Amino acid sequence: MIEHLTSLPVLLPMLAGVLLLMPPCGKNKSIRRIASVVFSAITFLFSVALLLKVQADGTQVYAIGDWSAPFGIVLVADPLSTLLVCLTTLLSVVCVLYASAGDDEKGSFFHPLVHFLILGVNGAFLTGDAFNLFVFFEVLLIASYALLMHGGDKKNTRAALQYVIMNLVGSAVFLIALGVLYGVLGTLNMADMAQKVTLLQGDDVYLAKIGGLLLLVVFALKGALLPLHLWLPNTYATAMPIVAALFAIMTKVGVYSMMRVYTLIFGDEAGELSHMAQNWLWWLALATIAMGAIGVLASQDLRKLVANLVIVSVGTLVALVAVQTVEASSAAIYYLVHSTLVTAALFILADLIARQRGKVADRITAGTPVSQPMLLGACFIIASVAVIGMPPLSGFIAKVWLLKETLDAEYAMVFWPLYLLASLAVLVGVSKAGSTVFWNHQGKATESARQERVHPAQLVALLILISGAPLMSVFAGPLSEYAIDAATQLHDFEGNINVILVGEQ
Numbered sequence: 001m002i003e004h005l006t007s008l009p010v011l012l013p014m015l016a017g018v019l020l021l022m023p024p025c026g027k028n029k030s031i032r033r034i035a036s037v038v039f040s041a042i043t044f045l046f047s048v049a050l051l052l053k054v055q056a057d058g059t060q061v062y063a064i065g066d067w068s069a070p071f072g073i074v075l076v077a078d079p080l081s082t083l084l085v086c087l088t089t090l091l092s093v094v095c096v097l098y099a100s101a102g103d104d105e106k107g108s109f110f111h112p113l114v115h116f117l118i119l120g121v122n123g124a125f126l127t128g129d130a131f132n133l134f135v136f137f138e139v140l141l142i143a144s145y146a147l148l149m150h151g152g153d154k155k156n157t158r159a160a161l162q163y164v165i166m167n168l169v170g171s172a173v174f175l176i177a178l179g180v181l182y183g184v185l186g187t188l189n190m191a192d193m194a195q196k197v198t199l200l201q202g203d204d205v206y207l208a209k210i211g212g213l214l215l216l217v218v219f220a221l222k223g224a225l226l227p228l229h230l231w232l233p234n235t236y237a238t239a240m241p242i243v244a245a246l247f248a249i250m251t252k253v254g255v256y257s258m259m260r261v262y263t264l265i266f267g268d269e270a271g272e273l274s275h276m277a278q279n280w281l282w283w284l285a286l287a288t289i290a291m292g293a294i295g296v297l298a299s300q301d302l303r304k305l306v307a308n309l310v311i312v313s314v315g316t317l318v319a320l321v322a323v324q325t326v327e328a329s330s331a332a333i334y335y336l337v338h339s340t341l342v343t344a345a346l347f348i349l350a351d352l353i354a355r356q357r358g359k360v361a362d363r364i365t366a367g368t369p370v371s372q373p374m375l376l377g378a379c380f381i382i383a384s385v386a387v388i389g390m391p392p393l394s395g396f397i398a399k400v401w402l403l404k405e406t407l408d409a410e411y412a413m414v415f416w417p418l419y420l421l422a423s424l425a426v427l428v429g430v431s432k433a434g435s436t437v438f439w440n441h442q443g444k445a446t447e448s449a450r451q452e453r454v455h456p457a458q459l460v461a462l463l464i465l466i467s468g469a470p471l472m473s474v475f476a477g478p479l480s481e482y483a484i485d486a487a488t489q490l491h492d493f494e495g496n497i498n499v500i501l502v503g504e505q
Contacts, residue, residue: 004062005046005049005050005053005060006050006060006061006062006075006077006126007062007064007075008043008046008047008050009043009046009047009050009085009089009122009126010075010119010122010123010126012039012042012043012046013039013043013092013115013116013118013119013122014115014116014119015039016035016036016039016040016043016112016115017112017113017115017116017119018112019035019039020032020035020036020039020111020112020115021109021112025111029105032104032111033096033100033104033111035111036096036100036111036114036115037093037096037097037100039115040089040092040093040096040097040114040115040118041093043089043092043118044086044089044090044092044093047082047085047086047088047089047122048086050077050082050085051079051082051083051085051086053077054077054078054079054082055079055482058499059076059077059078059079059489059496059499059500060076060077060078061074061075061076061077061128061499061500062074062075062076062077070187070189070191070192073127073129073132074127074128074129074189074500075123075126075127075128076126076127076128076499076500077126078486078489078490079482079485079486079489080256080259080333080486080487080489080490081125081126083333083337083482083486084125084249084252084256084336085122085125085126087249087337087340087341088118088121088122088125088249089118089122090464091245091246091248091249091340091344092114092115092118092246093464094245094344094461094464094465095114095242095243095245095246095461096111096114097457097460097461098242098245098348098457098458098461098462099111099114099242100457101455101457101458102455103240103242106150106240107149107150109146110147110150113143113146113147113150114143114147114246116139116140116142116143117140117143117144117147117246119136119139119140119143120136120137120138120139120140120141120142120143121136121140121249121250121253123135123136123139123140124136124137124140124253124256124257125253125256128189128190128191128500129188129189129190130178130181130188130189130190130193130261131178131182131188133257134171134174134175134178137171137174137222137253138171140250140253141167141171144163144247144250145160145163145164147239147240147243147246148160148163148235148239148243150239150240150243156238156239158234158238159231159234159235159237159238159239160235160238160239162230162231162234162235163231163235166221166228166231167221167222169221170217170218170221170222173214173217173218174214174215174218176214177211177212177214177215177217177218178211180207180208180210180211180214181193181208181211181212181215183207184200184204184207184208184211185197185200185208189500190260190261190264190265190500191264191496191497191500193265194264194265194267194269194493194496194497195497197265197266197271197273198269198271200271200272200273205271205272205273208273209273209276212261212262212265212266212273212276212277213276213277213280215257215261216258216262216277216280216281219254219255219257219258219261220254220284221254222250222251222253222254222257223251223252223253223254223255223257223258223314223318224251224254224288224310224311224314225254225284225285225288225314225315225318226284226287226288226291226311226315227287229288229291229311229314232251232307232310232311233295233304233307233308233311235307236303236306236307236310236347237301237303237304237307240351241303241347241348241350241351241354242347242348242351244303244306244307244347245343245344245345245347245348245465246344248310248340248343248344248347249340249344251310251313251314252317252336252340254314255314255317255318255321255332255336258277258281258318258321259321259329259332259490260490262275262276262277262278262281262321262324263321263324263329263490263491264490264493264496267324267491267493268324268491268493269493275324277322278322278324281318281319281321281322282319282322282410282411282415283411284318285315285316285317285318285319285321285322286315286319286411286414286415286418287315288311288312288314288315288318289312289315289316289319289418289419289422290315290418290422291311291315292308292309292310292311292312292313292314292315292422293308293312293421293422293425293426294425295307295308295311296308296309296312296425296426296429296430297425297428297429299364299429299433300363300364300365301350301361301362301363301364302346302349302350302353302354302362302363302364302433302437303347303350303362305364305429305430305433306343306346306347306350309343309346309387309426310339310343312422312426313335313339313343316335316339316402316419317332317335317336317339319402319406319415319419320332320335320402320405320406323405323406325405325491326484326487326488326490326491327405327484327487328402328405328406329486329487329490329491330401330405330480330483330484330486330487330488331398331401331402331404331405331483332402332487333483333486333487334394334397334398334401334472334479334480334483335398335401335402337468337472337479338386338394338395338398338468338469338472339387339398341465341468341469341472342383342386342387342394342395342465342468342469343387344465345379345383345462345465345466345468346383346387348458348461348462348465349376349379349380349383349462350362352376352454352458352462353370353376353380353437355452356370356371356372356376356452356453357369357370357437362437364432364433364436364437365436366436367437369438370437370438371452371453372453372454373438375454375459376438376454377438379462379463379466380434380437380438381434382466382469382470383466383469384430384431384434385469386469387426387430388423388426388427388430389423389426392473393469393470393472393473394468394469394470394472394473394476395469396473397472397473397476397480399423401480402419403416403419
């Protein structure tokens with residue numbers, strides 16, 4: 001079992017998805033829910049075990065079929081990928097638990113689709129091969145298409161169609177980029193590509209640059225980087241809130257891919273192609289932050305506001321990726337975990353608030369009061385303080401860290417004012433939303449709204465996510481050390497080559 005531990009975060013969700021389609025899980029609602037939660041918890045526990053093994057023994061390389069790299073398919077578990085796998089599987093536990101309170105009945109095959117989505121996301125984080133990154137992208141996208149339609153209506157269908165069309169175009173561009181790079185380098189193993197990029201000469205350099213920039217287009221689309229972000233606000237705002245909460249990790253797959261490709265393959269050792277995407281990433285990141293902040297101020301409902309907060313977080317992460325230093329990458333890793341947990345919690349909160357406000361739902365306007373103001377209000381305050389970046393929660397630590405690491409960056413004179421203004425916009429937007437929803441009341445709660453109290457399963461799921469911000473603050477020391485170790489390994493060119501291709505730690 002131990003030698004196959006690296007593959008389990010991919011194999012277990014696949015097994016769960018298949019079994020949940022078959023009797024007795026496929027026919028019995030209660031058994032399906034219990035089985036889904038149990039499979040999610042088991043996958044999370046094995047993911048934590050993998051993380052601990054990587055911490056103890058270093059990066060793990062799993063050669064599928066015992067074909068060694070670069071000829072075979074390899075899964076690479078290093079500190080960064082295992083951390084993100086743990087984050088993904090934790091989100092899956094929360095989402096299937098929350099949905100078991102009734103949301104899974106609004107459409108077909110919710111639980112199998114969630115596990116197939118987790119299969120794709122975990123595979124994208126663990127793969128050491130660019131073509132299999134494309135394959136896992138497609139797996140998670142196919143599952144996400146169906147999840148977007150879960151319990152949907154005409155408005156939901158329109159947003160989902162836009163999402164599907166853009167991602168189909170992105171997949172086509174991805175294949176073209178991989179074809180160009182394979183034609184030039186003769187390999188799609190990321191470590192082998194990193195070695196061979198340094199040897200390119202003449203026209204091959206320009207072809208590789210075209211392939212690398214086409215990948216930037218793909219990752220910008222997957223990560224919702226301006227101007228390819230237009231699909232995200234409507235898609236996330238019209239999807240079921242628990243689906244949107246699960247999708248909080250989806251944009252991070254695009255950002256993670258940027259970190260891998262433009263640090264390992266086109267990083268310091270890439271010769272003429274070294275840091276070729278840096279200027280593009282800087283300016284696109286700044287524009288994305290600005291657009292997300294404007295969207296937060298303009299949002300008229302809570303789910304749209306949270307969707308725009310996701311855009312701000314993407315811009316912030318990409319700005320840190322563009323700095324391309326160990327210190328900036330470590331700040332990005334800490335901020336990535338923080339932002340994923342907080343935005344997922346806010347999507348769930350928006351759903352619970354909407355259920356208790358009757359016809360007003362989650363619109364940021366005066367309406368009937370929620371029936372559990374103390375519970376939901378306290379959770380909203382914690383999540384808001386975290387997402388704004390106020391002390392003492394994890395958002396403040398992440399903000400100070402990222403500002404410190406961008407102080408000496410080339411465009412710091414632009415980034416600092418823009419990011420601080422965006423933070424002010426988030427403060428204003430979130431404060432306005434909270435005060436309007438919880439303080440500006442008209443009339444009394446309807447009987448149906450009073451009956452929509454938080455289900456125990458929903459409460460447990462919410463508290464798991466909400467506790468992330470204070471816990472990340474309490475354990476900021478070991479978490480920051482882990483983030484620094486993960487970033488150091490990410491930027492260790494020779495170390496990555498030796499581990500993946502040679503098998504030496």
